Amino acid sequence: MSAGALAVTTDDGRRTLAPPGRRRVTVLARQQFGAYAVLRCADPGGPPPRPGQFAMLATAERWGGGDGERPFLPRAFSVLRARPGELEFLLEDVGPGTARLAELEPGDGLWVLGPLGIGFSVAASELAGRRALLVGGGVGIAPLAILQDELVASDAAVTALLGFRDGLHAAGAALLRDARIATDDGSAGHAGLVTDLLTAELDRDQAAIVYACGPPPMLEAVRALCAGRAVPAQLALESGMACGFGACFGCVVPTRSGYVRLCLDGPVLDADRLETALTPGAGH
Amino acid sequence: MSAGALAVTTDDGRRTLAPPGRRRVTVLARQQFGAYAVLRCADPGGPPPRPGQFAMLATAERWGGGDGERPFLPRAFSVLRARPGELEFLLEDVGPGTARLAELEPGDGLWVLGPLGIGFSVAASELAGRRALLVGGGVGIAPLAILQDELVASDAAVTALLGFRDGLHAAGAALLRDARIATDDGSAGHAGLVTDLLTAELDRDQAAIVYACGPPPMLEAVRALCAGRAVPAQLALESGMACGFGACFGCVVPTRSGYVRLCLDGPVLDADRLETALTPGAGH
Amino acid sequence: MTSAAASGSATAALPTRFCGIELAHPIVNGSGTFDAIAAQRAFGPALVEQFPFAAFVSKTVTLAPREGNPPPRLWELPAGLINSIGLPNKGLAGYLTHDLPELAALPVPLIVNVMGFTRDEVAELVSAFAERDEVAALELNVSCPNVETGLIMGADPAETALLVERVRPLTDKPLIVKLTPNATDPGAVAVAAEAAGADALSLINTIRGMALDPRTHEPWLGGTTGGVSGATVRAVALAQVYDVAGRVSIPLVAMGGVQRGRDADDLLRAGATLVAVGTESFRDPLAGARVADELTRIRRPDARPGARARG
Amino acid sequence: MTSAAASGSATAALPTRFCGIELAHPIVNGSGTFDAIAAQRAFGPALVEQFPFAAFVSKTVTLAPREGNPPPRLWELPAGLINSIGLPNKGLAGYLTHDLPELAALPVPLIVNVMGFTRDEVAELVSAFAERDEVAALELNVSCPNVETGLIMGADPAETALLVERVRPLTDKPLIVKLTPNATDPGAVAVAAEAAGADALSLINTIRGMALDPRTHEPWLGGTTGGVSGATVRAVALAQVYDVAGRVSIPLVAMGGVQRGRDADDLLRAGATLVAVGTESFRDPLAGARVADELTRIRRPDARPGARARG
Numbered sequence A, B: 001m002s003a004g005a006l007a008v009t010t011d012d013g014r015r016t017l018a019p020p021g022r023r024r025v026t027v028l029a030r031q032q033f034g035a036y037a038v039l040r041c042a043d044p045g046g047p048p049p050r051p052g053q054f055a056m057l058a059t060a061e062r063w064g065g066g067d068g069e070r071p072f073l074p075r076a077f078s079v080l081r082a083r084p085g086e087l088e089f090l091l092e093d094v095g096p097g098t099a100r101l102a103e104l105e106p107g108d109g110l111w112v113l114g115p116l117g118i119g120f121s122v123a124a125s126e127l128a129g130r131r132a133l134l135v136g137g138g139v140g141i142a143p144l145a146i147l148q149d150e151l152v153a154s155d156a157a158v159t160a161l162l163g164f165r166d167g168l169h170a171a172g173a174a175l176l177r178d179a180r181i182a183t184d185d186g187s188a189g190h191a192g193l194v195t196d197l198l199t200a201e202l203d204r205d206q207a208a209i210v211y212a213c214g215p216p217p218m219l220e221a222v223r224a225l226c227a228g229r230a231v232p233a234q235l236a237l238e239s240g241m242a243c244g245f246g247a248c249f250g251c252v253v254p255t256r257s258g259y260v261r262l263c264l265d266g267p268v269l270d271a272d273r274l275e276t277a278l279t280p281g282a283g284h
Numbered sequence C, D: 001m002t003s004a005a006a007s008g009s010a011t012a013a014l015p016t017r018f019c020g021i022e023l024a025h026p027i028v029n030g031s032g033t034f035d036a037i038a039a040q041r042a043f044g045p046a047l048v049e050q051f052p053f054a055a056f057v058s059k060t061v062t063l064a065p066r067e068g069n070p071p072p073r074l075w076e077l078p079a080g081l082i083n084s085i086g087l088p089n090k091g092l093a094g095y096l097t098h099d100l101p102e103l104a105a106l107p108v109p110l111i112v113n114v115m116g117f118t119r120d121e122v123a124e125l126v127s128a129f130a131e132r133d134e135v136a137a138l139e140l141n142v143s144c145p146n147v148e149t150g151l152i153m154g155a156d157p158a159e160t161a162l163l164v165e166r167v168r169p170l171t172d173k174p175l176i177v178k179l180t181p182n183a184t185d186p187g188a189v190a191v192a193a194e195a196a197g198a199d200a201l202s203l204i205n206t207i208r209g210m211a212l213d214p215r216t217h218e219p220w221l222g223g224t225t226g227g228v229s230g231a232t233v234r235a236v237a238l239a240q241v242y243d244v245a246g247r248v249s250i251p252l253v254a255m256g257g258v259q260r261g262r263d264a265d266d267l268l269r270a271g272a273t274l275v276a277v278g279t280e281s282f283r284d285p286l287a288g289a290r291v292a293d294e295l296t297r298i299r300r301p302d303a304r305p306g307a308r309a310r311g
């Protein structure tokens, strides 16, 4: 299938439509950043994703195949970065699916369905004189990289605050520019939580908009912090997904207006739609 | 587990008892003989199998594992040859299990349970002035190699007659000494069936005992031929096996006295116990 | 591996008639495993151009709106999935207003799946759709308790018969009864449904299953237990389809673990007229078209030149 | 990967009491999945020295001898197996003469599994074993039709109750009723069995399934359909055990897809007292001991020094 050069965006420019077929792409490179692997793959003709969108990935070989073991379903991954005809993903090995993906070598085949979901809003009206604070935790830094690229390209003021477990994980900070770091064990940057850095930033100047992605407790802390100061925030959430395109109703998260399918109405949600970002069954 | 150096044989010397645990052995070499692969593996302390006995094999990695895809159950393989502390198996890739086994490289792990079943009878009383005719078809040549080794060592007169589909398969004949060959397509040896060679041999001199292993139609032709001339024959049969040690009752074949578990009372059966060697669900 | 997208050409090669409805091929979706409206949000009009199914079966509609079960709703198995979705839907009124117009615009016939907790509820749902020309057929999801009797409607032949007798006079549209596999004798239920006037049967729905959270050792799913689907139920589905096909003469829509053309072929050989793809669509949104394409190559190897040599 | 053989030391670390029987650990075999006599032919006395189970459950015994189903009897699934063995056995007289003396010599308690096609047949079997001191408990396999009523005994609560009431007075030995998963409501059958005097329940037996011969497209198995077991039924087994455990207070022997200590742990947490290993023994004859060993490490991480660091 040809994805076509003309990408169509919907949902106020936050969604690039995906071709309805999964496409088999080729891995170009795998690079290690401490605890993380970055997969770069060729995606000729693939439509350019919006920051915060994701793709469902499965290896072409040994992914259950016809009669498979786990992993059986594809796995959701934020787009880390996109260049014309190329996509990058960031992985942390936490289970059978990520372990298998992290084994891929250049030349191997990868099934990609995407881009999916609604990404971050970077409309001028949204930024309106505010600086963008990118708050990432662990593997949640992935969608912030492509977001930073876009914001920098449009000359917006951006600050990246990233939190990691330890020094091995903090190596992932190299994927963003000029990131300020916090580590739980103090082995790199501030010893403590990334929300400490966010608090200090907001104490200094509240004219900000927060874009955050990370584990549920971090997102919940960001949500509460921003809500307390009336700072707008957009949170990229996670939940277990079977399909990624609204078919299974499996990925719902509770919002103030009821359950929403995170793959369809998210993964980025305005923080004020949420009572809490601590959603059951998400994160590790 | 240590298999112990002192091997115990039962069933009139036709069965070496197996240790009750499967053991993880190491592949030493894989060699290709035309369409067939020979796996040689270290089996320190493993008891010496009797000719015609088999083992249940499964790779240590990527064989369903904890939560597996097919292959799920181990697969039965005749012992091709045994030296102290070493076992050899002959494989033809016909499905997921044999395909996976045929991928093994030196150093890889292999689960072995065996030796299992009752092998050929080579008691002096049995041979009693008769020459041994070894009749093999395709991958069924495997147990005839270890049998030939034993007969030659005891100075018995042996003739090996082997049938194959084509020249690529006929390369397997190198695994026995001085074998005479028939191929279906005439690309090597006699153009026709191995039973043509057997008929000629028996026409020449009926003082023979036949040991045969091969696909059901070949075994049935051998059985009928020998029955017609009152030549004693022992047939190594195949049937689908789940366990190999009598636990599942899945491998039964019909005999004149009812169903017998082939893994326990075979795989070698005296031909006159059978109405037919065409057993349902066996062979490919 | 076949190519990702099904080529349109092959999918017209196995025309099928089901309860008087003409279909391009025998592959449809399982109710609740494809949301054609959501998929258009994700894929745009291309989804309609490459629509993977020969008919569209919509997710179960109930009289009142339902939020569904609390998350987590999914648990992956070696070759399958447990779901405890809990039938979220907008309710009859919401469906008629919001979903029906969009689904009626699909390029294939529409089958509406309904469920009620009493016979009156089911009757109300059937009556509401009876007058809608957009609806080609109705599927009754009977895998739920009758709140009046406490019995799972579709597990009990007598309950099923009473239900079908009640709603049969309310519509001329084909009535498909979707059997539950969680029954002592689905064949007996099938016989009862046929006798009571069902035009067709579909099977299997999901099999009850469960998983514990590896950390807390409490039930993982928000709904405690859920339904198993995917490759892991294929052998069970085949047995039930084979059994039911031998006991009724109305057509069957068979499903359960279909991933490839040969899985569909097995179910057709076991006696089905249509085959539905469910869980496999989660792994490949165009799985329906791919299965139809593979099936065409199995059934009509000469339909397309070179088809056998890998299309 | 753990080492092939279970070390004897760990297996005594989880002493378990079941219906008054003291067991070294909670792992037994599923009926019909281990033949201790055949295994001694293959493995000799080493099998007895390393006996993998805390109690031995023998294959179903019927009144008359049975040849079993015609082959083929096995079909492999992605993570499981379909079998149509058909309960071959020597019959009661043959069992008493040939098997019982050998099985009584095993180093663990013996549980005899029996099945009859009428209540009288079951009664005759129960009576015959009631007087045998070698037998620690009886298991009733009720996954078969009562030829008098046509109902699958164990699928129907009333049938099960009548059966248990009939045989309960015939023996003081613990009576275990083995439930069938092919029932609308195994929990209701469990409740009925308990009320009728069962001392324990075991579940699940195999789930009905089927496969077609890839070449002929006819049913592969000699028995047409068969029973699915192995990892592929694990989620279904867990759901049924959890449900039954919540509805009865007698102990449960849980089984279905157990391959590792954590599968056994899940079933124990769902409410079982014993766990049986079935199909996994086909892949690894000492699986029972390995599972017991892994379970001990999960449950009593300090039971053996260094156990956690891989024993």
Ligand SMILES: Cc1cc2nc3c(=O)[nH]c(=O)nc-3n(C[C@H](O)[C@H](O)[C@H](O)COP(=O)(O)OP(=O)(O)OC[C@H]3O[C@@H](n4cnc5c(N)ncnc54)[C@H](O)[C@@H]3O)c2cc1C
Pocket: A054, A071, A075, A076, A077, A078, A079, A089, A090, A091, A092, A093, A094, A095, A096, A097, A098, A099, A139, A142, A143, A237, A238, A239, A240, A241, A267, A281, A282, A283, A284, C074, C075, C076, C077
């Ligand atoms: C929109 C979105 C974007 C994401 N982006 C990224 C990204 O950029 N990089 C990245 O590394 N990850 C990302 N993730 C997370 C990623 O999808 C998961 O880490 C991945 O699915 C884990 O798969 P696994 O097989 O490795 O682990 P799993 O075994 O699936 O384990 C992951 C978690 O799932 C649960 N779990 C365990 N067993 C099961 C089971 N049998 N069935 C269901 N759940 C189970 C547990 O909570 C476990 O901690 C994203 C997720 C979403 C939804």
Ligand SMILES: Cc1cc2nc3c(=O)[nH]c(=O)nc-3n(C[C@H](O)[C@H](O)[C@H](O)COP(=O)(O)OP(=O)(O)OC[C@H]3O[C@@H](n4cnc5c(N)ncnc54)[C@H](O)[C@@H]3O)c2cc1C
Pocket: B054, B071, B075, B076, B077, B078, B079, B089, B090, B091, B092, B093, B094, B095, B096, B097, B098, B099, B139, B142, B143, B237, B238, B239, B240, B241, B267, B281, B282, B283, B284, D074, D075, D076, D077
């Ligand atoms: C005693 C004995 C000794 C043997 N010795 C040798 C030997 O030395 N060398 C050798 O190469 N082979 C030998 N075999 C045969 C070998 O065991 C089989 O070829 C092997 O089991 C095939 O496994 P597979 O996974 O590769 O193929 P499978 O997929 O198991 O296919 C093999 C055959 O099984 C049937 N089949 C297909 N699908 C299934 C399924 N899902 N479930 C059940 N059956 C299915 C079909 O008839 C098919 O042709 C021996 C067999 C026995 C019983």
Ligand SMILES: Cc1cc2nc3c(=O)[nH]c(=O)nc-3n(C[C@H](O)[C@H](O)[C@H](O)COP(=O)(O)O)c2cc1C
Pocket: A248, A249, C029, C030, C031, C032, C033, C059, C060, C081, C083, C085, C087, C113, C141, C178, C203, C204, C205, C206, C229, C230, C231, C233, C255, C256, C257, C258, C276, C277, C278, C279, C280
């Ligand atoms: C996530 C999910 C949701 C489902 N929702 C419904 C539903 O709303 N109504 C219904 O009748 N069946 C529903 N089903 C059952 C499927 O239609 C189908 O019967 C079953 O999944 C077996 O097919 P499969 O193995 O191909 O998935 C659902 C199945 C899944 C996996």
Ligand SMILES: Cc1cc2nc3c(=O)[nH]c(=O)nc-3n(C[C@H](O)[C@H](O)[C@H](O)COP(=O)(O)O)c2cc1C
Pocket: B248, B249, D029, D030, D031, D032, D033, D059, D060, D081, D083, D085, D087, D113, D141, D178, D203, D204, D205, D206, D228, D229, D230, D231, D233, D255, D256, D257, D258, D276, D277, D278, D279, D280
């Ligand atoms: C080959 C085979 C034979 C069986 N025979 C019997 C039997 O004779 N009696 C019985 O009650 N259960 C029998 N069972 C059922 C098992 O005891 C067990 O309930 C079932 O296999 C589920 O456990 P598993 O998944 O660990 O195998 C048999 C199962 C298999 C696979």
Ligand code: FES
Pocket: A240, A241, A242, A243, A244, A245, A246, A247, A248, A249, A250, A251, A252, A261, A262, A263, A264
């Ligand atoms: S993942 Fe299936 S609906 Fe969202």
Ligand code: FES
Pocket: B240, B241, B242, B243, B244, B245, B246, B247, B248, B249, B250, B251, B252, B261, B262, B263, B264
């Ligand atoms: S293979 Fe299990 S009894 Fe022979």
